[in-house]
Amino acid sequence: MSHSQATDKMMVELRDLNKWYGEFHVLKNINLEVKQGEKIVICGPSGSGKSTMIRCINHLEEHQKGDIIVNGIPLNEDIKNIEAIRKEVGMVFQHFNLFPHLTVLENCVLAPIWVKKMPRKQAEAEAMELLERVKIPDQALKYPGQLSGGQQQRVAIARSLCMNPDVMLFDEPTSALDPEMIKEVLDVMIELATEGMTMLCVTHEMGFAKTVADRVIFMDGGQIVEENEPHEFFNNPQHERTQLFLSQILQH
């Protein structure tokens, strides 16, 4: 679309990606190229492999065949490469996964201090800046258990951003939230998108997809079935399965 901020630099490349859970073939010949600044929304029925695919990108899941290249670094058995990729890739989970024994601020500064070896003062200052961006600086000294779901997810986003990633992966970030909290999280994600972050979002928030996505990807049965820019995707879906899926989620 016209507002796309994508550059020519390739950020994430998946080539003939295949993955099996034992006998079960979860990902079948996935090919995907994401340029710097591009925003991709991935949707599809449950069990279609969309979460598994983005979890392969930072090696939370191991793939058996094919290549993954993140910002020029090939993801292979080399632990140095895996660590390097994880430093470039931030991830937000469905269930937030904040560390309950640490305060919001400590959650944010933990990785910068222990992984990037940043001075605590600097890490805290940067974390406070990000907490302000997600609009909860006043909760910095509370524990995750004291916050609402929406606030926790915004902390989780800030925590990932503290590592200054080049790519952000969102794994159904609003699925575990009460309806009235979804908007506050989506607002933060939209702001992040307008600032030019490369994003891969697994989500069923079609409004979000229409607003920010450069491309929408529909997956089913471990394959990418359809891939298009949002306007075409929603108004003129090509495949039968896509039409069925869209009719099911958009009928309300």
Place this chain on the structure above:
Amino acid sequence: MSSDISNSGHKPDGSAKQKAPPVSQPKFWNDPKKRSLLFQVLLLSILGFVFYTIIDNTLTNLEQRGITTGFDFLSREAGFGIAMSLIDYTEASSYGMTFIVGLLNTILIAVLGIIAATILGFILGVARLSDNWLVAKFSALYIEVFRNIPLLLQIFFWYYAVLRTLPQPRQSIEFFGSFINNRGFIFPAPVPEAGFGWVTFGFFAAIVASWLIARWARKRQELTGQQFPVALTTIGLIIGVPLVLFLFSGMPLGLDHPELKGFNFKGGITVIPELIALWLALSIYTAAFIAETVRAGILAVSHGQTEAATALGMSKAKTLRLIVIPQALRVVIPPLTSQYLNLTKNSSLATAIGYPDLVNVFAGTTLNQTGQAIEVISMTMAVYLALSLMTSFFMNWYNARIQLSER
């Protein structure tokens, strides 16, 4: 509420309900509050009757047999020897002293056992969850074997099958001036000479220095982000500084070497086989239970926590140390306390192989010689109760301290 229930039973139609009195009193045995009061009064009177009967019966029996009660016997001469004592004790010491000797021996085995079982248990618990097949299976095998064999049998195994089958003192296994035989483990006793004070000083100075370095390292990390190998430095200082001072001050430490005189060794320090057998059995047995507790604690931390830490680029070791263990400890501490209490109480099995613990010395020999069963048994029970309560108290305090950081 109560009026509603009582009304609806008797008067199903709405018109009758209006005429009925608004609140009808239930019969007193149908009122939960009065009923619970009745049961408590009943229970209390039964307990009172039982205790009265026991005490009255005992006093009558004692009187009939002419046994005097009281704690006077504690100051009388004991007249028997004890195989191992942490304080000066001879046959001429009092029965009161046998109590102290037994108590100290019990505390010694409990403390040694708790330390060893905790270290071993934590290693085994983490090992059982290892990705390394061999390590995990070895740990599982260890736990299943030692958890499922009765403790008394394990004590017998270490004592009769391992330690008592060692050679006689004359055929002792010798290494570095120490000896192992069926009388125990005998090693040279260090005898400090003039100038050894420097080494002691160096040791404590190293502890202080390590503490200061740890503080400095934490501050520097906060300011610059640089990390410092604090643990390694601490070990180096605490071993290195006293060693250097020891060498420079001309090695002011004599050794009292054990020597074979007649049928046994004289000099040196002897660790009796009963202590070694009991310590091995208690530590190895309890470690198996602690390992399961630790495993449960680690498994109780959701997988999402590890994933989040991994996604942030943290290594496995740092994830374990900063994320998993602090959360697992909260689950681990209460059952760990139970294991400590079990170990302390199980140490009374010492009496089966003759380790001179409180039960063996005081509730055994002293009781037999004096016949003061009530006093001796109640003192012994009071000791175990006090030790257990102290352990619980400390562990609860520690637990509360780490729980507090949740919110």
